[in-house]
Amino acid sequence: MRLERGRRASLAITLNFVALAFALSAVTTSYWCEGTRKVAKPFCSGPPVKMKQWYCIRFNSSNLNDSRQVQYIFETGEEKFILRKFHTGIFLSCEQAVDMNGFDCRSFAEIAPERQRGVLWLCVVAESLYLSLLFIGGVMMILEQCRCFSIMNKLKLSAFAAMCTALSGLCGMLAHMMFTTIFHLAVSIGPEDWRPKTWDYSWSYALAWCSFGTCMGSAVTTLNRYTKTIIEFKYKRHSIQKNLMIKQKMMELGLPEQMWDMYVTAVPADVETLPEPLENGHKPSTGTPYVFEEMAHQPEQQVEAYC
Numbered sequence: 001m002r003l004e005r006g007r008r009a010s011l012a013i014t015l016n017f018v019a020l021a022f023a024l025s026a027v028t029t030s031y032w033c034e035g036t037r038k039v040a041k042p043f044c045s046g047p048p049v050k051m052k053q054w055y056c057i058r059f060n061s062s063n064l065n066d067s068r069q070v071q072y073i074f075e076t077g078e079e080k081f082i083l084r085k086f087h088t089g090i091f092l093s094c095e096q097a098v099d100m101n102g103f104d105c106r107s108f109a110e111i112a113p114e115r116q117r118g119v120l121w122l123c124v125v126a127e128s129l130y131l132s133l134l135f136i137g138g139v140m141m142i143l144e145q146c147r148c149f150s151i152m153n154k155l156k157l158s159a160f161a162a163m164c165t166a167l168s169g170l171c172g173m174l175a176h177m178m179f180t181t182i183f184h185l186a187v188s189i190g191p192e193d194w195r196p197k198t199w200d201y202s203w204s205y206a207l208a209w210c211s212f213g214t215c216m217g218s219a220v221t222t223l224n225r226y227t228k229t230i231i232e233f234k235y236k237r238h239s240i241q242k243n244l245m246i247k248q249k250m251m252e253l254g255l256p257e258q259m260w261d262m263y264v265t266a267v268p269a270d271v272e273t274l275p276e277p278l279e280n281g282h283k284p285s286t287g288t289p290y291v292f293e294e295m296a297h298q299p300e301q302q303v304e305a306y307c
Contacts, residue, residue, distance in 0.1 A: 008225045009145060015218035016138040016165060022211035023131055023172065026204045030089030030105070033183055035199025037084050037095065086196060089204060090123060090179055093194070111186050111194050119182045126175035133168030134215060137161045141222065158226040165219035172212045176205075 026032070086095040087103075093111050094103040112120050140161035144154050187195060 008221055009141065012161075012218050012221040012225065013138065013141045015214045015221065016134065016141060019211045019213075019215035019218060020131070020134050020138060022207045022214065023127075023134065026208040026211060027090060027127055027131070029204045030092040030094055031087045031202040031204040032089045032179065032208070033199055033205065034085065034087035034202045035196040037086055037194070038081050038197040039084055039193075041082050083197065087202060088183065090120075090127065095194075108186075111190055112182050113185050113189050116182060116185050119178050119185075123175050123178035123182060126171045126178060130168050130172035130175055133164045133171060137165035137168060137218070137222075140164065155226065155229060158222060158229070162219055162222040162226055165215060165222060169212055169215040169219060172208070172215060176208050176212065 084096040084100075086093065088094075088108060088111075091108060092105045093108045094105040096102075097104050109117060109120060138161075140157050143149070144157040144161065149157065187199065
C-alpha cells in the first residue's frame with residue numbers, strides 16, 4: 001500500500017513539473033501562431049550587385065537623380081509583392097527583416113486593437129497566476145513527502161496541493177482562450193501593416209495546451225490520493241469500532257479475556273469486512289465463521305480448562 005502511495009505521489013509530482021516546464025517554455029517563446037504576410041517589395045538601396053535581389057525592386061539605372069533617363073522596373077503583378085514569415089506570442093510578434101535575414105520583433109500589445117487590449121492584460125495576469133499556483137502546488141506535493149510532518153498535516157498539504165493545481169489549470173485554460181480571442185481580433189481589425197495573409201497555430205500553442213492537460217492530470221492524481229487516504233482512515237476507524245463492540249459483547253457474555261486473543265488471531269489479515277457482533281451467541285450473517293456458538297453450549301469448566 002505504501003509503495004502504491006509512493007508511486008502515485010511521484011506521478012503527481014512528475015506531472016506537475018512537466019506541466020510547469022511546458023508552460024514556461026510556451027510563455028517565454030513567441031511561436032504561439034505563425035504565418036505569412038503579403039507586403040510590397042521595397043526599393044533596393046546601395047550599389048547594384050551581380051545577383052538579383054528578389055526581396056526588393058531595383059530600377060534599371062542606379063542614377064536616380066538623372067532626370068534625362070527613363071526609370072522603370074522589371075517586376076509586374078504579383079512580382080511586386082513578397083511573402084514574409086512572422087510568428088507571434090503573448091509578449092512579442094516577430095517578422096522577417098527587409099533583407100529576409102533575421103527577424104524584427106515588436107510588442108504584441110502594439111498590434112492588439114486598442115479597445116481590446118484589456119483582454120491581453122487579463123491573459124497575462126491569468127498566465128502569471130497559472131505559473132504561480134502550479135509552482136505552489138508542486139512545492140506542497142514535495143513537502144507532503146517529508147517525514148517531519150504528521151499524517152494530518154500531510155493530508156492538509158495534499159488537499160491544498162490538489163486545490164492549487166486544479167485552480168492553476170483553470171487559470172491556464174482561461175489565459176489560452178483569451179490569447180486566442182485577442183489574436184483573432186488582431187487578425188480581423190488589427191493594424192494594416194501587420195494583418196497576415198495565412199496563419200496557423202504553432203508549437204508553443206501546443207505546448208501550452210499540453211501543459212494544461214498534464215496539470216489537470218496532476219490535480220486529479222493528487223485528489224485521488226487524498227480521497228483514497230480519507231476512505232482508508234474511515235474504514236480503519238469503522239473496523240476499530242466493530243472490534244470494540246465485539247469485545248464489549250464478549251465481556252457481557254462472561255467469556256474470559258483469552259477468548260479475545262483467539263478472536264483476533266482467528267480472523268485473516270486480508271479480510272476486508274470484519275464479522276458483525278454476536279447476538280445471543282449465534283454466528284453473524286457475514287464474515288468469518290466462528291466458534292462462539294459451540295463454545296457457548298459447553299460447560300464453563302471445560303472452557304476454563306481449555307484456557
